[in-house]
Amino acid sequence: MDEANAARPGLSVDWRSLLSLALATVLLAAGLFLAWQTWLVWRADSGAEQADRVRATTVDALAKQIRQTTERVRAALASPSVQQVLAGDGALDHAAAAAALKEALPEASDAQFFSPNLDEVLAGDLKTLGYAKAAALMQARMHPEHPPAEMRTDADKVQRLMMAQPAAAGGRLRAYAVVELPFAPILDTFNAASIDGAQLQLRQGDGRGDLQIASVGAGRAVPSEDLGVPVPGSSLRVGKAEPAYFIVVPRSVALLSVLTLLSLLGGGFALWLRQVGVQRAVAMLQRPSQAKIQEITLVEAIQQQPEPAAKSAAAKPAAPASNEPVHVDASMFRAYDIRGVVGQGLTYDVARLIGRAVGSEARERGLKEIVVGRDGRLSGPELVRALIDGLRSTGMDVIDIGAAPTPVTYFANYHLHTGSGISVTGSHNPPDYNGFKIVLGGETLSEGAIRDLHARIVENRLVDGHGGLQAIDVGADYIRRIGDDVQTERRLKVVVDCGNGIPGAFAPAVLESIGCEVISLYCDVDGTFPNHHPDPSDLHNLEDLITVVKHEKADLGLAFDGDGDRLGVVTPSGEVIFPDRLLMLFAIDILTRNPGATIIYDVKCTGHLQPVILQHGGSPLMWRTGHSLIKSKMRETDAAMAGEMSGHFFFGERWYGFDDGIYAAARLMEILAADPEGRTPQQIFDTLPKGVSTPELKIPMREGEHYRFIEAFREQARFDGARLTTIDGLRADWPDGWGLVRASNTTPVLVLRFDADNSAALARIQDLFRAQLKALDPALPMPF
Template sequence: MKFGRKKAQESPADADDVKPKKKFKKKNNNGNGGNKLKKLSSVALSQALVILLAGVAITALLHFVVLTPSATSSFDQARAQQADSAQQSLNRHFSEQQAQVQAIASQPYVIESMRNGADPAALANELEAALPGVSDVFIFPRREIPRTGQNDTLLGFAGLELARRAEQGRSLLPDAFPRNSRWYLQFAAPIQQSEGGAVLGSLLAVYPANQLRPLLTLGHTDMNGRLALVQTISGNAQTVVSAGNGSGTTETRRLINPDWSVAYQPAGSPEPAVSLVMVAAVVAIPIVLAVIVVWVLVGGAQRGLRQDLAGLIQWAHKVFGGEKVKQPDFRWDMVASTGEVFHRLSQVVEKRVAKASEQARPKPAPTKKAQASEEEDPLFQDSDVPDIDMLDGDEDVLGFGSGGSKSSSDPLFDEDIPDVLENALPEVSIAQEMFRAYDIRGIVGENLSAEVVEVIGRAIGSEAGDRGVTALCIGYDGRHSSPELADALARGVMATGCNVIHVGAVPTPVLYFATHHLQTGSGVMVTGSHNPANYNGLKIMLGGETLSGEAIQKLYQRTQNADFNAGQGAQSREDVRRAYLDRIVGDIAVAAPLKVVVDAGNGIAGELAPMLVEELGCEVTPLYCEVDGNFPNHHPDPGQPANLKDLIAKVKETGADIGLAFDGDGDRLGVVTNTGKIIWPDRLLMLLARDVVSRNPGADVLYDVKCSRRLAGVISEAGGRPVMWKTGHSLMKAKMKETGALLAGEMSGHIFFGERWYGFDDALYTAARLLEILGIEDRHSDEIFADFPEDISTPELNVEVTESEKFAIIKRLGEQGDFGDGNISTIDGIRVDYADGWGLCRASNTTPVLVLRFEAETEEALERIKGVFRDQLQKAAPDVVPDF
């Protein structure tokens, strides 16, 4: 130890040999004592802070847990009482005013005047004096209510409709309307000879809305605020008249007219009966006293500790100086323990000093030993510290690659544009069964090949030329056969003199968009849609018309008769994907950043769908978005529940707000809510229809025969006109043009927007419109769709039949079937509506199956309707197995 090394350097007889020891010890004690005092001060400060924080916490608990909830409850009760009082007052006033108008209309003088054919205008002027505060009075003889208010500013469509309701004896509710920045109320009553007698006409009285202001005065004198009469039509709320000012939470009550409500908004927020300052004072006083007491006690402890330490230091000086002094009594245990250690240490030092004095001076072994001990202490050796060298030469430690350049080719155009050669027309057999109701579709390797498509391309190009079309767009989906077929199609089209614009591998709606964006109005999409990987086909648009029916059959006749034009068309390519995304993002704004799972089923929508959702400001979780024409994960058909299992699981796993599923070519949409509930397209159409019709009252909304019977009621209730039509994207688009409908949809998932879009079926745009609606709601998607009625239903059910027999079976079913008391519709197949449900059986236009769907109010009714269809189908086609 240091003390021993100091002794070895001096003479053993030196009388001052303990002074360095004494000085060193003093310094060491001072340092330790300082640390002890510092820790004790920290403890005292910490205790004081804990008490203060406890006081703050108690104050906050009293204020926010006890006083504030109590004040809020009282405030809410008073607010509700004020709203109830205003509701009663206004309802009573409206009832009295309606009774007053009815009393005037029932006066014998009025009845006699109407019976005698008196001038309605003159009679109305006379009656104005009998109705205090009235702005205008109108008298209409029976069946002489005009269609418009003509030049009278206070007579509009709503007032005329109210007068008609009075004349027809229907229920009468007051109405409100604005004119020249002022609001008016109008009441109507029938003029009839006696109660239940003949109606002679109707009376309409118009009052200024500001006459209600006295009724909007506050009955609760302790609460100021604002009372307002609000009229809500189609979700649009407008204030008719109000009084006062308010900024608090609004309390609303419905009035006699279900479109009217009274809204009360307090002037401020609830305040506790006891102020926060008073609570803090009550709590702070004892806390401050407690802090003072703790500080005094800790201060006394510090003084006692200092005294003990001072005594310990004085005693240690004497002991290490060679004096024989008794250890003093200490009050603190830790000081007494330290004194005991010093006492034992002084005895050891005394023995070592005595022994050193006896040894010869030239033998400072302890010093060398001590020095060697210190110098050889492995604690101070660095021999074991390893050398660490950085390794050079590895330029890709993190595995990001060597940074070498990659091919910059765009996968959109993986295939070279086909050369146009003067080839002879291939001799191939073309099956008529591929030419279906609204597209051309076949099985690759069986009835569909590049040679077949080239001939069909000549037919399409010739038909385009005859229609005055000079150029058309060609796109294709992600199937392995699609690029080759698209090349063959282009060769055939160009051989007729029609130009071709290649838009590459894109979803079908992007091809449709290209026909608008590039102003060709014409295009052909090579796609198998939602069918298996070995299927493929053509969707054709010429001059803005998507071909169907006879136009498709005309193409077949051209192939059989070699009715082709001859020429040499040119070709080019255009990438419209960016323009497509920009057009949608420029049209749609999603107010809230939703979490969305996108399942493209390895179809061609896998590239653009996640990109679109992300650019709309949402968080995207992609699922099966790698384009793979084998569809390795599940069939690309969102109309089948089995294909949505993985999407449902991923939505639940990630806590997403919504799940979106796309078919193989991106024109059909499937939807899953945040709880994993499948929303079938007819229920999705309910939400979309309500949104579109809210801005376009009276608009037509089309839906196909497979949709729910509840859909028509939702559309009508929203103010639209429901129109049922045939299934098929071509047929639906043609019907939209015919009717001017702004929205259409099919149970298969094809949704067509005429509002703000081009009228073609587009699952990506539909998904964006859905996100736009969900983004402005403060509810989960599950709760939003719960607003709409829902019966027990099946998805689309398929019964396999032969291609040649499917339409014949439907014909026999319609001629021979006995469906009881149901209402039969033959728009497309056989749809039978019963009082408690409906059933449908139709021939698919794309695959050799019969498509069935059932819906009913109860499981029993559903099974009954299914049983009827099973029995009739077996009668019409005994060989068919109806396994539904």
């Protein structure tokens, strides 16, 4: 060693200086970076805390202003001049009442009176009246004590504060008044908020897809998941968005502590080097250990630790089934369900792992039992066997109901009191597809909950146990339950086309049990679907049904998809009754028994649906497409009914709230057979509003590209004079029609639909959308 050093004089000194300088530089850079990030974190948190305080103060100020304005309107309605008009004998002079109210309330820009039974809404022309005014009147009728005020923009683009109030005299309701007042004072109150380091937004809506009215504070705000704080007495909300600070480290104090500790250790290491010398330190660090240390992963290290005696077996991480890891494709875990191609992404081992993941999630939720059913696909029995094996390996007790439509599996969840179930189904997809629709504890898993199952498999967060298995047939109970609830007042002849899907084993029996004469078409279950694909949303699949309905002189034709949760309808004239028009009929029927009930529909439904619901005393609510998303919204709003353009119908009244095409068919036949005038189904459908519309149009894209396209389209598209809805893609509504483009959550395509009062309006709206789509991507193929 001395000879080597003598040959290379000064080596020890140079290495020590160089290493010390490098360590000092690294520690200084780390310290500066940490200080910068800490300052940014403090700045962001400080801004967020200030925003919360300012928002609370602003909401209080706005609520006080709304309350005072409402009190002024009510005081004006109680003034002697208005009361004198309201108390008059005979029919109310609406013009005189409006003049008296404007005199008592000089700041009002407009005042109108409407009859106490709101005939102007329920039977009038809503385009002339205005949908916003109609909705405000219905809110005043349903919530007379606290009808909400809202902002509306008039024809001159001037913002007004509109509120509807009941107008009484002598202790009886004489009318409803709609008053419009300046919105500027509300804006002044909001704009007076002083905030730094964040942004406040004045919005209108229910927290999803709100209309942003104004903002104050930092202009460089990022999109926020904040739903906003509602302003009492109004439909306004105050939302919050934080600035786009570039913060690399999390806000965790623990991480800052770790970084601080590493800095101290680094400093200690540098001091140690000065004491022992670099060459000695290198020699010590390179000294071989007496026992070779095997490198393992963090998961393996945790698994090798002894388990505490008190720890439950259900929480023990499961060891891999074999040395060969099973690849589980993340793309199968979609927004509403899990779906893949059998033999490729979806294999026996993958299905077993999915069972283990679902079972592990269920056990963590405190659940013990789960129902499993399957559709008629050839791959069903093998996938069910793998799924049940995986579920039982986690300690779940499984009830196998065999081959049954998805709604029957949902029914079994209630009938057998499990609250949990899995339907193994490929729905309307080609025969080589299959998948899983999952309900746990009454919640239909969707979006994040579906993706978490994949993460659970990847991270091996799987539990062990020994679950039981029993087989129970609930088919007869399902048929009996519907037959006990629904009966037709006259016998109707109906052709039932099940496309060789599993509904063929149930739908004819259900319809016969309620008193219908049934002609079966393709009702023998065959997983190869030899006649046509079981998808009633594809009009080509309805051609045979239309032919048979005409030949048999039947009253109606009914079509079901592959697992029975969707319904299609055709008339003897060959007309396809689209699901949004069926929803009108269902809503009218339900609202006769449940006035004021909420009716939910998805963004693909016709613009004629909202006024029909309003006219019959209901509360319409547009929501995102997707059966699991609709069911979640139904639970949140306690809605009586929901429907999608795809043919999913959800009955909360007299049923369980899940989508059931077979039950929907029974309810439809009940309504048609009970018509007091004895009209044919075609005559009844002819009374429903109908415009000119397109079916769903699709533009294929690469996986994931359709989501990116929609985000860019939302940002760049401009539709002057339209009311925009962005809860699911972008929908633009004009007085005479609307257009929609959204990203499908099941396949990588853009979905478009157009609906208008006439062909000219439809062509105009399509031209506007075509121009905006081409502006974003000139090469985009147009299906219209």
